[in-house]
Amino acid sequence: MIPEGLPMTASALDTARAVLTAESAALSQLAAELTSEFDAVVARLIDIPGRVIVSGMGKSGHVAAKIAATFASTGTPAQFVHPGEASHGDLGMITRADAAILISNSGETKELADIIAHTRRFDIPMICITKKAGGTLAKQADHVLLLSDAPEACSIGMAPTTSTTMTMALGDALAVALMEARGFQQADFRTFHPGGTLGAQLLTVRAVMHRGAALPVVAPDTSMGETLLEMSAKGFGVIAVAEAGKLSGVITDGDLRRNLTGLMENTAGGVATHDPRTISADILLVEALGIMNENKISALFAVDETGQLEGLVHIHDALRVGVA
Structure with a gap:
């Protein structure tokens, strides 16, 4: 039920359609602009003996946690590490056997500095997802996955909307590519999803x-x-x-x-x-x-x-x- 005083208007519906159209266009642009660097990232992640550590701050952190969860449930061992906690002891979770994916739309997220330094110190492969090819994060990374230069979908052009959608989709693309590279099958998927409705659908x-x-x-x-x-x-x-x-x-x-x-x-x-x-x-x-x-x-x-x-x-x- 819509609360009194907050009626649904046609303009709200128009806004919703505009947001979805803008984000859809950004995803199409991202698909067209993706380079062979994506292949290099998949090949790098396939070869690591450890886990994929995914990190980001703010909205990028929420997206990073989802990407790590998707990786883990589709055959690529992964873990989200909060950059703030990393600076207070959780860097120990990132080992020489791992690879790191760091997410920052601006490429200048200061909270990632300690993780960046840790990966460089111990020669841990570091992939970044960013919109800024010349940013600090991209300059330090071994591999750069660039987001398209598409505007945010909000009316003021500042709230993370289009950028987080592109990042989430790029994470999904990596997860699926890794699944295919590993030969991950339905039976493997069932192993990681024993509970709930999905688990029931996968029972033999x-x-x-x-x-x-x-x-x-x-x-x-x-x-x-x-x-x-x-x-x-x-x-x-x-x-x-x-x-x-x-x-x-x-x-x-x-x-x-x-x-x-x-x-x-x-x-x-x-x-x-x-x-x-x-x-x-x-x-x-x-x-x-x-x-x-x-x-x-x-x-x-x-x-x-x-x-x-x-x-x-x-x-x-x-x-x-x-x-x-």
Whole structure:
């Protein structure tokens, strides 16, 4: 709700569009002006045995912290170091094995002086992100990533808006380039994102499937009386028919209805649907859910490459962990 006395006006909407247009134009300009120095920075960061230390002051510091977090979550060990704290002992966090990315739009942020001196003293690779090619920071850096000379998006042209957007985007570009250089895959990403909705979306079937004694499974020659008892006891509405651990068929409620005549005189192997739809235990749970929805089924058995039964995943398992 908009507070009384502060009505939303058309000019506010116009301002929003102008800001977004200005920042979008700046990003396009930055992309066009990016040089091969970007390749050199990626190659330098790939080779370091330690972490990427990212630092900046004020709004640049907030952006630096986000860049470090993005690096760390995408396979590039990284850490944000506050320049003020660095001057009071945290320089010890920056080692000879590391590289530093220092951010300053003006290139003259005095709070970065001690980190700059530390990197020069111990021959620590230093990359700067700045708008001023001739600034103090750029002159000291091993590599310079220049921001485009685009105006800030605010009405007075002073508040960090366009400059911080460009810096954030450049950090994202570095993170993605490093991901690709490292061959960082979805499974690696899942390792660093085990929690929350994203973690749930990246769960594999193996992480939630039922296995061992919890599996509803009978041999092909099992009587239907025993089969129904096992099917009811496990409560999945489906049962696997397996021989020597290898899945040979599946019995569902639909199979029972289709075989009502003479059902109790039959065996599990005689009622089962052979060559059933199966999945690998290593696919994403969201993929398994998609298969279930597409085929209007509520459970899938997971098998290995030889057909050995490994587990069962039910649609309720997906709901339970928040994948729906």
